[in-house]
Amino acid sequence: MKEGYIIRDQDKAHFITTTVVDWIDAFTRKEYRDVVINSLNYCINNKHMLLYGYVIMSNHVHLIVQSKNGKLSDLIRDFKKFTARTILEKIMEEPESRKEWMLERFKNATKTHARNKNYQFWRYGNHAEEIYSEKFLWSKLDYIHLNPVRAGIVKKASEYLYSSATNYIDGKGILENIELATNPVIDVLRTSPFLKYE
Template sequence: MKAGYVIRDQERPHFITITVVDWIDIFTRKNYREIISNCFRFCIKNKGMILYGYVIMSNHIHLIVQSRDGKLSDLIRDFKKFTANQILAALHNEPESRREWILERFAKATETHTRNKNFQVWQYGNHAEEIFSLKFMWNKLNYIHLNPVRSGIVEKAIHYIDSSARNYADEKGVLDITLAENPVTDTRKNSEFWKYNSYED
């Protein structure tokens, strides 16, 4: 892992990317996305997670997160471990047309190391970037919320259910998150986010 992507200050918010091994598009299925959302809810309520923004794409997750307990690395580790176990359980027990292929890829990912004995769901590393200012926070929030727009999935970020874009547009989101202060509230309409999410024609 590159030195620049290590979580050094455990108390600061960070932009985190969590990626499925081999970029497998497992989150095209609703049940796997719900595993992620439910784990977010649990961590916010019980594990001291402060979630400022997120998006669940087909094969990766972006989030801006902070730990109330100053143990961000432990929080991300536990999040990845729990969701991996839940995804594997769903793969084994729920209908899945691609079960054998996905499990084969998850099993193959363990061949180069001994950390996971049977299956590996997440790539190692989190590409962590420390949030050092409100401006940088909003740069990353815009990047997160516009992911589905850039991918051609939706025309406006608020149309994508599995992200925090709705929360920042004063609508009800799937998750209750902590809203970041906007450093340019007097010129919000000029920001990239609001350009794509304005209700004006």
């Protein structure tokens, strides 16, 4: 997506939104949400990901993420590629009442882009917004954590399992290696840990 949401500084933390093609409610199924969780966990442990916050909604995912090695675009690309391939395999191989309809939508999405030949699960672009201050970070964390509340899924953010809200409120969540904003990785050369990671 070239409309002003480009990751210009690969070292800085960004608020990322990645959306399923046609806003299809893929993540109403636990097995597809779990693919995202497992992939995030893998990226944290093996691909230099710092994850400050996340939420998995029915048709999109919000992340506040940073790359320890300054390759954020590559990290997001690999995350989306792996999750798309794995979820598409599950749709094709496991029981899914919406299989034909979903695959048709994912197939149609490839007609406007040459990158994917068979199916496209995620929309192109990440709506990336650089985290430029601690105040902006907290506004995005609040936005992420209150998403399920605004959607009427839960009454309190901490009740939603597929979010980092429980990490911040209870100190634990389904993803254990969240980089809490109260204890961020700090660059000693700057005053804010979200301006640069070295």
